[in-house]
Amino acid sequence: MTAIRAANVTIRYGKRTAVDDVSIDIAPGSVYALLGRNGAGKSSLVRALTGQIRPDRGRIELLGRDVWSDRAALMERVGIVSEEPDAPPEMRVNELAWFHSRLYSRWTQSAFDERVARFGIARNARIGELSKGQKKQVTLALALAISPELLVLDDPTLGLDVVARKSLFEEVIAHMADFGITVFITTHDLAPVEAVADRVGILRDGKLVLDEETETLKSRFRRIRFASQPVALTTANLITATVRKWGSGTEAVISNYDDVAFERFRDGAQLNADVSPMSLEEIFIAVSGEEGA
Amino acid sequence: MSHTLVIASRELRERSRVFLMASAMAVLPFLAALVPAARHDRPLAIAGIAGFLSVALALGVAVAQGTSTIAGDLVERRMSFYFTKPVSPAAIWFGKTIAALVTSLICFAIVAAPAFLATGDQWRQTLGGPRMLAFLGIGVVLMFLFSHVLSTIVRSRSGLIGIDFVLAAATVAAVYFIVRPVLFGSQGMAAMLLVAIGIAFVVILAAAPVWQLARGRSDIRRSHAALSRALWTTVAAVLLVAGVYVAWLVRVSPSDLAEISDVEQAPAGSAVFISGVGSMRGDYQSSFLIDTASGRATRIQAPAWWGVRFSQDGKVAAWLQPVSLLRRVEFELYTKRLDQRDAPVVATGIRKGGFGTFALSPDGTRVAVLNDSNISVHELATHRLLAAASRGDRANAFAMFFPNRDVVRLYQSPRNSTRVEIYELVSATKSFTKTGSIESQSTYNGIRASQDGSRILLSQSGIVADAKTGAIVAKLPMATSNHFATAMLRDGTIAVAKRVAPKRTNLSVFAADGTLLREIALPAHFVWISGETESGKLIATGYDRISSGHDGRGRKMFVIDPARGTIDRTMKDLKGPTPNFTDPRANRFREGQPLVAANAEGKLVTWNASTGAVTPFPSPR
Numbered sequence: 001m002t003a004i005r006a007a008n009v010t011i012r013y014g015k016r017t018a019v020d021d022v023s024i025d026i027a028p029g030s031v032y033a034l035l036g037r038n039g040a041g042k043s044s045l046v047r048a049l050t051g052q053i054r055p056d057r058g059r060i061e062l063l064g065r066d067v068w069s070d071r072a073a074l075m076e077r078v079g080i081v082s083e084e085p086d087a088p089p090e091m092r093v094n095e096l097a098w099f100h101s102r103l104y105s106r107w108t109q110s111a112f113d114e115r116v117a118r119f120g121i122a123r124n125a126r127i128g129e130l131s132k133g134q135k136k137q138v139t140l141a142l143a144l145a146i147s148p149e150l151l152v153l154d155d156p157t158l159g160l161d162v163v164a165r166k167s168l169f170e171e172v173i174a175h176m177a178d179f180g181i182t183v184f185i186t187t188h189d190l191a192p193v194e195a196v197a198d199r200v201g202i203l204r205d206g207k208l209v210l211d212e213e214t215e216t217l218k219s220r221f222r223r224i225r226f227a228s229q230p231v232a233l234t235t236a237n238l239i240t241a242t243v244r245k246w247g248s249g250t251e252a253v254i255s256n257y258d259d260v261a262f263e264r265f266r267d268g269a270q271l272n273a274d275v276s277p278m279s280l281e282e283i284f285i286a287v288s289g290e291e292g293a
Numbered sequence: 294m295s296h297t298l299v300i301a302s303r304e305l306r307e308r309s310r311v312f313l314m315a316s317a318m319a320v321l322p323f324l325a326a327l328v329p330a331a332r333h334d335r336p337l338a339i340a341g342i343a344g345f346l347s348v349a350l351a352l353g354v355a356v357a358q359g360t361s362t363i364a365g366d367l368v369e370r371r372m373s374f375y376f377t378k379p380v381s382p383a384a385i386w387f388g389k390t391i392a393a394l395v396t397s398l399i400c401f402a403i404v405a406a407p408a409f410l411a412t413g414d415q416w417r418q419t420l421g422g423p424r425m426l427a428f429l430g431i432g433v434v435l436m437f438l439f440s441h442v443l444s445t446i447v448r449s450r451s452g453l454i455g456i457d458f459v460l461a462a463a464t465v466a467a468v469y470f471i472v473r474p475v476l477f478g479s480q481g482m483a484a485m486l487l488v489a490i491g492i493a494f495v496v497i498l499a500a501a502p503v504w505q506l507a508r509g510r511s512d513i514r515r516s517h518a519a520l521s522r523a524l525w526t527t528v529a530a531v532l533l534v535a536g537v538y539v540a541w542l543v544r545v546s547p548s549d550l551a552e553i554s555d556v557e558q559a560p561a562g563s564a565v566f567i568s569g570v571g572s573m574r575g576d577y578q579s580s581f582l583i584d585t586a587s588g589r590a591t592r593i594q595a596p597a598w599w600g601v602r603f604s605q606d607g608k609v610a611a612w613l614q615p616v617s618l619l620r621r622v623e624f625e626l627y628t629k630r631l632d633q634r635d636a637p638v639v640a641t642g643i644r645k646g647g648f649g650t651f652a653l654s655p656d657g658t659r660v661a662v663l664n665d666s667n668i669s670v671h672e673l674a675t676h677r678l679l680a681a682a683s684r685g686d687r688a689n690a691f692a693m694f695f696p697n698r699d700v701v702r703l704y705q706s707p708r709n710s711t712r713v714e715i716y717e718l719v720s721a722t723k724s725f726t727k728t729g730s731i732e733s734q735s736t737y738n739g740i741r742a743s744q745d746g747s748r749i750l751l752s753q754s755g756i757v758a759d760a761k762t763g764a765i766v767a768k769l770p771m772a773t774s775n776h777f778a779t780a781m782l783r784d785g786t787i788a789v790a791k792r793v794a795p796k797r798t799n800l801s802v803f804a805a806d807g808t809l810l811r812e813i814a815l816p817a818h819f820v821w822i823s824g825e826t827e828s829g830k831l832i833a834t835g836y837d838r839i840s841s842g843h844d845g846r847g848r849k850m851f852v853i854d855p856a857r858g859t860i861d862r863t864m865k866d867l868k869g870p871t872p873n874f875t876d877p878r879a880n881r882f883r884e885g886q887p888l889v890a891a892n893a894e895g896k897l898v899t900w901n902a903s904t905g906a907v908t909p910f911p912s913p914r
Contacts, residue, residue, distance in 0.1 A: 013514075052376045052511040075379040086374040090307050102299040103378050 001064045003028045003150055003182035004049065009058035011044045011206075018044040019055070020206035026199070029180040031173060033193045033214075035284050036203035042186040043083055045203070046154045049184065050080055063149060076104060079143030083154040083186075085135035089128025093121060093138055097145075104146040112145035119164075132159030140172065151176055153185040157192075165189060169196055190281040194218075200280065204288045214280070221283045222257035225274045226250045237261065241286045253278070253286040296380045300388025301395070304362075308396045311354060315403035318346050322408050336415035343408030344420040348429060351401035355433040358393035359440025363502065364448045367513040372506075382506035390437070390499070397433045438498035442520065445505065449517035460525050467532045474543050476615055477594035478577040482542075486535065493531040497524060545571035545579040547590045547910075553891035554578060557600050558870040560824070560881045562607030563587075564631040565870075565889045566600055567897065582610055582629060585887055585899060585910075591629065593638060602653050602876065608632040609657025609673070616644060626651060626660060628673055641676050652876060654695040659720070661701040663690055670701055670720050680718055682725030688714075691738050692877040696746035702760065704740050704749070706733075713738055713751065715763050729763030731756060742877035743781040748805075749877065750787060752779045757787065757807060767807030778872065780822045780879040784829055786810065788855055790820040796837055802855045811858040815851060823850075823869045823888075824880025831855055832882065832902055834869045846893040852902045862905050866893035 004026040011019040019041040026032045036042045047053045049060055051071030060067045062074050087096055093116060101107045116123060119137040127135060136159055143151060153173075157165045169192035173183050177196065187193055193200075200217055202210040210217070221241070227249045238261065241253040254262075257275075266273055278286070322343035325331060331338035363386070366372045375385045409416045446457050468490055476483040504523035509516030550569035557566040563586040568578045582591045582601070595601055595612035602611050608631055613624035626643040630636035643662060645651065651662045659679065661670050669681035684690070690705040691713065703716045715729040731751065739752035742760055749760045755771030758764060769789065771777075778790040785805040793799045798820045800813040817835025824832050831853040850869045852862040867890040872880065882888065887899035889910070897910035 047373070047511065050373075050377055052373055053515065054508075054510070071376070072379050072381045075377060078377075080377040082373055082377065084370065086371050086377075088307055088371065088374070091303075095303070095306065099299065099303050100378075103296060103380060 001028065002026060002061070003030070003063060004032070004184060005061040006045075006049065007059050009045070009048060009055045009060060011041070011048055011053065012056045013044075017206050019048070019203075021058070022203070022206075022208045023058075024201060024208065024211060026182060026184060028182050029177065030198040031177050031183040031185065031196050032199050032201065033197035034184070034186045034201045034203060035188075035190065035193075035280075035288070036186070037288050040203040040288070041206040042203055043154060046083070046152060046184075046186060050078065050152055051075070076106070076146075077149045079146055079148030079151045081136065081139045081143050081151075081153045081156045083158065085127070085132070085139055087127045087135070087139070089126065091127050092124050093127070094123045096127065096138065096142060097123075100142050100145065106147045108145050108147060111147075112141050115141035115144060133161060133164060136160060137164065140168070144172070144176075148181060150182045150184065153183065153187075155187055156185065157187055157189040165192065169193070190284055191279070194280040197280075202284060202287050210287055217283060218277065218280065220254075220256050221278045221286070222254045222262075223276050223278050223282070224252050224254060224262075225276075226252070227272045238265070253282075255286075296384035297388045297391065300375070300380065300384060301391040304389055304392030305395060308392070311396060311400060312403060315350060315400040318350060319343075319404045319407050321346060322404075323411070336412040337419065339408050340412045340416045340419040343405055344416070347401045347404035347408075350404055351397045351429060351433055352436050354400050355393065355397040355436040356440045358396060359437040360444035362389045362393050363441060363506070363516075364444035364513070367445075367511065367516055368448050370511070372511040376511050382510075383503045386502045386506055390502075393437050394433060397437070398430070401429065434499075435495065438495065441502060442498060442524065445513075445517050445520050449513045451514045451517050453517060453521055457521055457525075460521075460528075464528055464532065467536075471532065471535050471539050474594065475539055475577065477596055478543065478579060479575065482575050482577050486539070490531060490535055494528065497527045497531065501527065542574055542577055543579065543592075545574065545577075547581050547583060547897070550579065550895070550897075552895040553868070553897060555600055556868070556870045556889050556891060556897075557603070558824070558880065558882070558889055559603035559607040559610070559631065560605050561883065562603075562631055563887075564603065564607060564610060566595070566603075566610065567889070568595075568600070569891075569895070582631070584631070585889060591638065593627070593629070595627075600871075602651065603631075604653045604657030605655040605881075606657060609653060611651070611653055611657075611660060611673075613645065613651070626662070628660075630657075641671070641673060643671050643676060650690070650693060652693045652695060652701065654698045656698055659695070659698065661693060661695065661718070663693055663703070668693075668701065668703060668716075668718055668725070670718060679720040680723040680725075682718055684716065684725075689736070692740040692742070692749075694742060694746065694876055694878065696760070702728075702746070704738070706736065706738070709736060711736055713740075713763070715761060717761070728761050729759070731758050731763040731765065739779070740877045741779050741781050741787075741879070743785070744783045744878055744881065746878070748781065750779055750781055752777070757805070767803075767805070769803055769807050770809075778820055778822045778833075780825065780831070780872075782825055782829065782831075782855065782879070783881075784856070786855060788822065788831060790815070790822065790833070792818060798835065800831075800833070800853060800855070802858070811855075813853060813855070813858050813860065815853075815860070817849065820851075821872050822879065823872055824882050826882045826886075826902060827884045829854075829856060830861065830902060832869060832888065834867075836868075850890065850900075852905075862902070864890075864900060864905060864907070867891070867898070867900065867907070 002025045006022055006024045009019055009022045034042055048055050051067040054068050065074055067074055097112050121134050136156055173196050176183050197214050200214050201208055225246055238254045239256045241255040243252045322339045325342050326335040326338045446454055472483050472487050475486055501520055501523040505516050505520035508519035549571045551572040553569040555568045563584050565583050565585055568580040580593050580595045582593055594614050599613055610631055611628045614627055616623040616625050624645045626641045627638055629638045645662050646664055651660055653660055658673055659670055660673055666686050668684050670679045672679055687708040688705045692704045696702055699720050701718045704713055706713050711733045713731045713733050714727055717728050718725045733751050733754045735753040741750040747760055750757050755769035756765055757767040780788045787803040789801045790798050796818045798815045798817050800815055802810045804810050815835055818837040820833050820835045822833050833851045834848055836848045846866055848868045850864040850867045851860050854861050869890045885903055889899055892898045898907050899910055900907045
């Protein structure tokens with residue numbers, strides 16, 4: 001059984017296609033990071049994954065059950081942190097906790113209290129009075145207090161300060177994964193994701209252009225800088241994701257880098273080339289950028 | 294606690310500021326009562342102002358919540374707050390609805406309670422008791438539901454808005470056309486049907502949002518689409534059911550009638566009007582024109598309580614139909630030729646307001662229509678207005694008939710007067726002239742006329758007078774205390790039925806000069822005179838109880854010879870044609886003409902006044 005299975009999901013708003021034939025399988029206990037630029041379709045996909053909108057085509061299962069038809073039952077097992085905090089601004093933090101405690105059978109009050117205290121948020125504060133980051137933290141505390149089997153985080157670091165971001169990734173998400181909880185996260189904050197995500201997907205214009213194990217992804221992408229003019233990398237069966245001028249030379253991003261093949265090519269062509277690994281952020285820019293492949 | 298109540302509780306907490314506003318408003322009536330102008334009756338001022346404010350606030354809060362509780366959350370993208378929780382769409386909708394309705398009623402109570410406690414009886418006198426609360430509750434529910442639907446439709450800004458409004462208009466039209474046919478047969482059932490459809494629509498309005506949330510969830514446009522789909526498909530289903538019911542209700546053939554409530558026979562020819570109730574159809578009255586010779590039946594929508602008019606030659610039938618549901622006292626005249634096979638029912642376009650009447654000319658070519666303040670004559674073939682005149686405001690009209698094709702004679706009294714005034718409207722000259730008057734002893738006068746239209750009888754006072762000038766010819770010894778029927782017969786004699794003892798009625802026969810010629814004892818408590826045959830025999834129906842139902846059980850028909858003072862024939866368990874209540878001249882029947890009657894089972898039969906033979910009614914087609 002997969003934790004999340006999306007098969008050929010297409011979501012349209014009128015004539016505009018927000019998500020185009022996306023299929024994802026996410027194994028239980030893994031951390032999946034979905035990346036994409038603004039308007040790539042991440043939030044639409046998250047809304048469909050959480051049963052808030054029905055795909056125009058395709059099917060989504062969470063924890064083995066159809067999310068559209070079994071949403072209410074599934075939400076008992078799924079913690080969600082939305083992109084925009086949606087709790088009514090008039091509600092106080094403790095009222096929100098009371099509300100959740102009545103709806104979730106696995107609600108743990110102490111876990112909620114502990115986290116809210118750690119975040120330094122007053123329990124009688126109104127949601128509308130909290131900063132954006134604090135609202136996210138309250139939402140996160142609520143989502144975690146139900147002991148979820150699946151945690152869906154839609155841009156959870158938006159508005160968080162550096163310390164809170166670090167805490168979220170290193171303590172919370174990594175901790176969740178250690179306990180076998182599946183985490184699905186969309187974020188622009190790529191550096192910490194690199195450390196926790198088992199698998200990465202990249203959406204571009206609604207299409208899933210990349211869906212791969214993080215380590216595999218990082219191993220096959222390389223930046224190559226040539227001191228001389230561009231050379232035909234394709235003769236070595238190397239696929240360039242991007243090619244651009246770099247000083248008097250050229251910089252190319254290779255999306256199927258292979259040490260042996262490249263060394264053979266470099267020796268044969270007698271090139272002066274500098275090969276360096278890429279961060280997830282650099283890969284994301286290369287893949288989702290305008291000039292990307 | 295169920296999820297519905299948890300949500301209701303949460304929503305209620307959110308509305309605490311509304312209660313604060315209501316509390317502030319609760320003080321206003323007491324402050325207003327301090328104004329010097331209100332000093333003379335402070336309880337009335339407090340109760341009146343508090344009543345207005347509390348009702349307005351409750352309804353206003355219902356509307357405000359209806360527009361915001363779902364549609365507002367959808368537009369502001371706050372519905373994900375609920376949809377990311379393990380709660381069903383039904384729990385969300387009903388939780389929010391309960392909170393909204395309770396909020397409205399609490400607001401009402403906050404404003405009303407102090408005034409009620411302070412004024413007590415004055416409050417009850419000014420605003421009523423539990424009934425007013427019930428109406429307010431219904432109003433709050435309707436306001437909330439309607440505003441929710443409207444708000445969802447409008448705020449989605451989707452292209453479906455136009456379709457919604459077209460369908461709403463179509464629904465109103467469909468309801469109108471579904472209920473309208475029922476109105477002709479039973480105003481009560483039409484009202485009940487309207488109420489039933491209304492209740493079904495309220496249930497739909499209350500339930501459709503569950504579908505809206507289940508299918509549309511947190512997207513306003515999809516939500517609108519889901520709501521519209523749920524709304525209009527269920528509305529269509531209700532209209533379909535109502536339409537099928539009405540089709541079944543009105544589809545009664547004459548042979549399906551379980552009870553006959555009215556039988557009217559044309560003075561000549563073979564046409565008869567019947568109305569009655571089909572089995573399992575409540576009090577819905579179906580009406581038909583039937584040719585007794587061929588059995589051909591034509592369904593007409595003449596309200597049973599007014600029946601039809603036949604021309605004296607029996608060639609034309611005319612009746613009134615309500616114009617619309619909204620204008621129930623405006624009627625249109627319909628006609629059908631009886632001497633032409635397959636002649637259509639014709640809507641004449643001639644309309645009549647109020648509760649006046651109309652009369653056909655002897656040859657059925659013209660109709661006189663009496664409205665509240667005017668009289669008019671129209672040609673039926675062309676629907677052309679031939680003549681019209683004002684007959685004065687607030688005059689009580691008693692009778693109207695055509696003495697001949699060109700003249701309409703009208704008998705009426707000024708308001709609260711005992712003077713009966715006689716007018717003639719002449720089509721050829723278009724003149725409306727007062728031709729005479731009679732000083733009666735009553736402000737109400739039942740008027741009977743001789744067959745040739747030369748004399749009249751004022752039934753209540755017993756005055757026999759010249760029909761045109763009002764010159765008194767004779768005075769009959771009449772008493773108004775007992776139920777009686779009268780008829781002026783073709784030989785100039787006058788028949789008066791008068792109850793003289795329980796289950797005994799005397800039929801007195803007077804000469805034209807008022808001399809009592811003879812009395813005939815009839816064994817019945819009440820008697821009506823159906824008409825006169827060509828040979829001068831009277832056809833009368835007797836009955837012992839007014840509420841003896843619509844069938845012929847317990848009734849009897851008499852064939853009376855007024856010239857000899859004998860009862861020639863008594864037919865038990867038959868109810869014959871009703872008298873002509875609007876034409877003051879007695880019905881005339883041809884010798885041997887099959888007379889139509891209802892038997893003990895309420896079924897139609899024909900019988901022969903000469904032989905007494907009763908035969909089943911030919912199965913109408």
